[in-house]
Amino acid sequence: xxxxxxxxxxxxxxxxxxxxxxxxxxxxxxxxxxxxxxxxxxxxxxxxxxxxxxxxxxxxxxxxxxxxxxxxxxxxxxxxxxxxxxxxxxxxxxxxxxxxxxxxxxxxxxxxxxxxxxxxxxxxxxxxxxxxxxxxxxxx
Numbered sequence: 814x815x816x817x818x819x820x821x822x823x824x825x826x827x828x829x830x831x832x833x834x835x836x837x838x839x840x841x842x843x844x845x846x847x848x849x850x851x852x853x854x855x856x857x858x859x860x861x862x863x864x865x866x867x868x869x870x871x872x873x874x875x876x877x878x879x880x881x882x883x884x885x886x887x888x889x890x891x892x893x894x895x896x897x898x899x900x901x902x903x904x905x906x907x908x909x910x911x912x913x914x915x916x917x918x919x920x921x922x923x924x925x926x927x928x929x930x931x932x933x934x935x936x937x938x939x940x941x942x943x944x945x946x947x948x949x950x951x952x953x
Contacts, residue, residue, distance in 0.1 A: 814880050814922055819887075823873050829866050831858055839926040846932040868901045869893040869912075885920040903939070903949070911940045912949065 825833035834857045844851050844860075851860055865871055870893070877888035891914040895906040903912055915936045921929035937949035 814885050814920075814925070816878055816880065819875075819878065819880070819885065823875060827872055829861075831862055834858055834861075837927055839923060839928045842927055842929065844930045844932075846930075847934065864902050865893070868897075868899050868906065869895055883922050885922060887918050887920075888916075889918055890915050907942050909942050913938045913940070 822833050822837045834854045838854045838857050840853050842853050842857070844856060849860075851857070872892050872894075874890045874892075875887050876890055879886045893903075893912040893914075895901070895908055895910045897908045899906055913936075914934065916932060916934040918933070919929075919931045920927045934950075939947040939949050941947070
């Protein structure tokens with residue numbers, strides 16, 4: 814996959830455009846994200862539309878990009894910023910609290926869509942509104 818096409822996916826993801834899932838995710842895609850696993854477009858929509866986007870502004874930043882015909886890998890820094898006090902996948906959060914994920918994501922590509930996505934964590938840090946930093950380990 815070309816970088817410009819992948820950038821379209823990331824930009825649309827950052828804008829919470831769930832139609833990007835229809836265009837980029839294979840119907841039987843397998844996602845492994847920490848201890849969390851889900852399948853296909855329905856799994857992606859459920860995770861992001863119901864469990865992440867209602868509670869956080871999520872900004873994905875691609876630091877490194879490598880791609881071939883059937884494999885794409887990125888080094889990623891993602892920041893989640895809590896909109897309000899809420900119970901979330903990361904536990905109870907306060908408005909303005911942040912979570913910074915740094916890691917590598919491997920995408921397998923079939924017929925121009927992501928058929929498998931594997932997320933590997935290097936670090937996951939929660940920063941409380943008082944500035945306290947907490948190492949999270951794997952959040953899911």
